[in-house]
Amino acid sequence: MARIGVFVCHCGENIASVVDCERVAKISASLPGVTYATDYKYMCSDPGQDLIKSAIAEHNLNGVVVAACSPHMHETTFRKAAQQAGLNPYLCEMANIREHCSWVHDDHEKATQKAIDLVRIMVEKVRRNHPLEPVRVSVTKRALVIGGGIAGIQAALDMANGGIEVVLVEKEPSIGGHMAQLSETFPTLDCSQCILTPKMVEVAQHPNIKLYTYSEVENVSGFVGNFKVTVRKKARSVNMELCNGCGLCTQKCPSRKIPNEFDRGLSNRSAIYIPFPQAIPNKPVIDRDHCIHFKTGKCGVCEKVCGTKAIDFDQQDELVNEEVGAIVVATGYDLYNISMDQPNDKLEGYGEYGYGKYPDVIDGLQFERLLSATGPTGGKILRPSDGKEPKNVVFISCVGSRHNAKGITYCSKICCTYIAKHGMLYKHKVPDGNAYVFYMDVRTSGKRFDEFWRRAVEEDGLVYLRGRVSKIYEQDGHLIVKGADTLSGVAVEVEADLVVLATAIVPQPNIEKLFQNLGISYDEYNFVTEAHPKLRPVESSTAGIFLAGACHSPKDIPESVAQASAAASKALILLSKPELEREPLVAKVNEATCIGCFYCLRACPAKAITEKEIKNRAGEVLRKVSEVNPSVCTGCGTCVSVCFSNSIDLEGFTDEQIYAEINSVIERMSVIQQ
Amino acid sequence: MRFAYYPGCSLHSTAVEFDISTRAVAPLLGIELVEIPNWVCCGASPTHQRDSILSYALAVANFNKAELVNEQIGVQCASCYNNLRRALFELHHSDEIKKKVEKVAGLDFGNNVQVFHLLDVFRNQIGLEAIKEKVTHPLKGLNVAAYYGCLLTRPPEAVAFDDPEWPTSMDDILQTCGATMVDWPYKTECCGASLALSRTDVVQKLSHDILKMAKTHGADCIAVACPLCHSNLDLRQKSIEKKFAENLELPIFYYTQLMGLAFGLSGKELGLDKLIVNPWKLLEEKGIGSKKS
Known part of the structure; x- marks a missing residue:
């Protein structure tokens, strides 16, 4: 026979200000199967939980209904309390009278009636609950990291150093990500490559890291502790074991006019290429779309010059299976494409800025390549159109970001600080040049970031103009930047030699397919959603899958690294257990x-x-x-x-239970109608 | 396709050639324009400057009259279009405004009225394919700068059928008609608008910049879709030339006039004789069009 206790929570004012909790308890006490009912101000507090525990003992309860908040919030809390009192935790259920009732209704009488109904439903369910035992599963003590940028590298190293074998998958021919493209990093202006490359080497040499570059995650199945992953190793057309990385093939390749992705199109590369000098692995790959051999069947120069016979035109994509217990997603970001061709109709480009039309209108990463010692100009500031040193450079912030009409409402977060850095580095290299910045607000939040941009203004003389730019066009060899200075209230025109657009940070293109494969949720922009915005920031919505870096939201390097280490430690915690307990609701x-x-x-x-x-x-x-x-x-x-x-x-949601829940409300409805 | 046609005051007076060419071109594309009987002012300046509710009330009066003909209203004047669309936007978005307006107008606002600029209709409803079929005399060798002005696409949430900062619909249509479209930056700059009356000097400067920019980008002429832009660029061109001591000589066409020429209509049928800057020197040079059919 059912001996159920009903515990109605006031949640301070949250429930009690709308629902008459005392009345809910009183009527609940008369429901069939209910032995005891009471109400209390904070049921989740220690005294509240003690109330439940002592009631279980005193009234010999064999079922508990807590009418309070969402089970997402406190189901675990109350089930634990029931367990401590000797009850099987799955005999304790929650009726949600906060999110589903008091928070969404104004009418006190109707809300109280609804709360009573919600309790009635749960009582009918609990009458049919039976004890369940958690399912125990083994754990594969290996981890997968998707993405080999700074976040993925950091997460892989942390887990590998924690004694876990890590599989690191990177889609490009080298690890390093966007950080490898950067010149110097704010706010310390230390060289990006100098702090990144040692970590890249560490990854390559670490005995616990298995590195797949030029590879993509094809399929993921399984569940927390026991994921099965299929990785597609794309055909590199180069035998990695035979190749010694001499690079002769890249020098001799006759197909040389392919826009270099690493330099963001500011230089050309050959069809067989190593993405950049410090690449890991430092071995070439053939870009089959541009290779003369793959297009016409002729050529084969690389094959002829290769001393170790490493060129393999017949190489095929290879599928490898890996078993892991945890996954860290670190797929990073891309830059918003400001031209009129957009990946989907939610986004609109800026025809009025002439990006793609004027070679001297470039984006922030292109400017990084101009600043970089390994870049197309060897670190000299020379503009793409004619190779001249620009004397007037205009930087424009929030291009795409915070611009509802163009489809992106969020702030890209890192631009304000990198614009200050760009202007500063430009002034260091071209002291007689002028740097102008059009901005909406300066948002340099971060440790010592505000001091950094003040320094750009006060010491390096960057001119900040608060306003938007309406258009950019070419006239007499200059780029005319028309904008507003809203602080002085005038329209301004700057004759610029180079314009740098701080374009919005967006997730990698088509990345939602991977997220769907992983079964993790993502927002309308395709950024991964965290399990809880404050308390579970590095966990995805799916158990065992963690997230790090800019795939979650725009982030700078320190934040990405911190998040990567946090994700790694979360994964290590998971993998430290001999076996996992799963909910027996199967x-x-x-x-x-x-x-x-x-x-x-x-x-x-x-x-x-x-x-x-x-x-x-x-x-x-x-x-x-x-x-x-x-x-x-x-x-x-x-x-x-x-x-x-x-x-x-x-289990836990049997047909019998569901029908009983529905019937309990229907019965009451028919009574009211009569 | 049937539209309740709202010409507005300009198309019955200063911009009569816009009206003439519209009525000549529309039927060729299968569009029936039925002028709204007894239409009233659209609520543009000075009304919307004084009192927005009065301006919306005038729009509602027009909507009521239009409904007798058709729920789809076709407009050509950029200012009428802007006012009617903005009124529609406010009426749809605020019950409070709607109530006030209905009280002032003494009329109910029917929710089904739609307002289209005919440029939108030609580009997006008729489509370039259908326009291409009608082209018998392509505007070969004519370098045209399409000038949209400020009202046609802004504010975007209320009126835009095209990119508010970088519209292309007029370029698409005239390119289909065989013209060479000039890639120039001033397609949405301000011409000075109604400052023409109070600050002629400002209008002269702004309109000069537009004319000059079109010229330096290789335009032979400019196409417009707004009577006020037209009068600032066309009517005032002589005085601008004088003030800046420059020879511009840029004919300013309504885009429908150029469409009509491509469709084989004569200058007379398109009201080309109403233009102040004589277009015939240019047209004859390019071998386009004839004065009489």
């Missing part, structure tokens, strides 16, 4: 009634269902039925809904 097959149609097997998105043979004593197979692997089942319930013979039920 599907269960009634073998007696299963007709073996295996419709469920095809419907199961988690691939948790297999065929099971029922044999007689002689070992002959009598028939086949479905069987659910509880450690793989995610409890989604798809199999339940497709089962023709009604032979599958979801």
Whole structure:
């Protein structure tokens, strides 16, 4: 017989200001199966939990309903309390009378009635609950890191140093990411390559890191502690074991006019190429789209000059399977394309800025390449059109960012500080030049960042103009930048030799396909969503998958590194356990009634269902039925809904429970109507 | 395709050639324009400067009259278009404004009215393919700067059918008509608008900059879709030339006039004789069009 206790929480004013909690408790006490009911100001507090525990003991309760907030908030809390009092935790349920009731209703009387109904529903469910035991699963003590930029590198190194074997997958031919393209980093102006390359080398040499470059994650299945990952190793057309990285092939390759991605199109590269001098691995790759051999079947110069016979035109993509227990997503960012061609119709370009039309209108990463000693100009500031030193440079902030009409509302966060850095470095290299900055607000938040931009203004003489730029056009060899200075209230025109646009930071193109494959949630811009914005910032919405760096939101290097280390330590915590406990809310097959149609097997998105043979004593197979692997089942319930013979039920959400919940409300409705 | 046609005061007076050429071109593209009977002022300056509610009330009066003909209203004057669309936007977005306006107008606002600029209709409803089919006399060798002005696409949330800062619909249409479109930066600059009356000097400077910019980018002529832009660039061109001691000589066409020439209509049918800067020298040089059919 059911002996259920109902505990109604006021949540301070949150519930009690709308719902009459005392009345809810009083009426709950008279519901069938309820032995005891009470209300309290803060049920989640220590005295509140003690109230539940002592009631369980005193009234010998065999079920508990806590009418309070969302189970997302405190289900674990109350189930633990019930467990401490000797009750199976799965006999404790929550009725959500806060998010689903008091927070969304104004009418006190109706809200109180609804709260009573919500309790009534849960009581009917708990009457049919039975004790469940958590599912225990083993843990694969390996981790996968997706993305080999600074965030991925840091996460991989931290986990590898923690004794875990790490698989690092990078889609480009080298690790290093965008940080490898940068010149000097704010606010200390130390060289980006100098602080990054030692870490890249460490990755390559670390005994615990298995590095796949020029590779992409093709498929992910499984669940926390037991992920199965398929990695596509794209055909490099170079045998990595034979190649000694001499680079002769890259010098002799006749196809040389391919825009160099690393220099963002400011220089050209050959079809067989090493992305940049410090690349890891420092071995070439053939760009098959531009290689003469792959286009016409002729050429083959690289093959002829290679002393170690490492060129392999017949190499195919290879699929490798890896098993890991945790995944860190660190896929990074890209820059908003400001030209009129956009990846989707949510975004609009800036035709009026002439990007792509005027060679001297460039983006921030292109300017980084101009500043960089390894860049196309060897670190001299020379403009792309005619190689002359620009004497007037205009920097424009918030291009795309914070611009609702163009489709991006968020702040790209790092631009204000890097613009100050750009202007400063420009002035160091061209002391007689002028640097102008058009800005909306200066948002240099970060340790010593504000001092940094003040220094750019006060010591290096950058001219800041508060206003937007309406258009850029060419006239007599200059770029005319028309904008507003809203502080002095006048329209301004600057005759510039070079214009640098701080374009918005956006996620990698088409990255949502990977996120869908991983089963993690992402926002309208395709940034990964964290599990909780404040308290679980490096966890994704899926257990066992963590996130680091700019795939989550625009971030600078210190933040990306901090987040990567945090994600790594979260993964290490997960992998430190001998086995994991999972919620036992999984599907269960009634073998007696299963007709073996295996419709469920095809419907199961988690691939948790297999065929099971029922044999007689002689070992002959009598028939086949479905069987659910509880450690793989995610409890989604798809199999339940497709089962023709009604032979599958979801533990904790059985048909009997759901129908009882619905009936309890229908019955009351019909009473009211009569 | 049927539209309740709202010409507005300019197209019945200073911009009569815009009206003539519109009525000549539209039927060729299968558009029936039925002028709204007894239409009233659109609510443009000075009304919208004084009292926005009164301006919206005038728009509602027009909407009520239009509904008798058609719920889709077609407009050519950029200022009328801007006012009617802005009124529509405010009426749809604020119940408070709607109530006030209905009280002032003494009329109900029907929610189904739609307002289109005919440039939008030609570009996006009729489409370039259909326009191309009608081109019999391509505007070969004519270098045209498409000038959109300020009102056609802004404020974007209320009126835009094209990119507010970098519109291309007129370029697309005239390119389809065979013209060479000039890539120039001043397509949405301000011409000075109604300062023409109070600060002629400002208008002369701004309009001069536009004319000059078009000229330096290789334009033979400018195409417009706004009567006020037209009068500032066309009517005042002589005085601008005098003031800046420059020879500009840029014919200013309504875009429908150029479409009509490409469709084989005569100068008379398109009201080309109404233009102040004589276009015939240019047209004859390029071998385009004839004065009479």
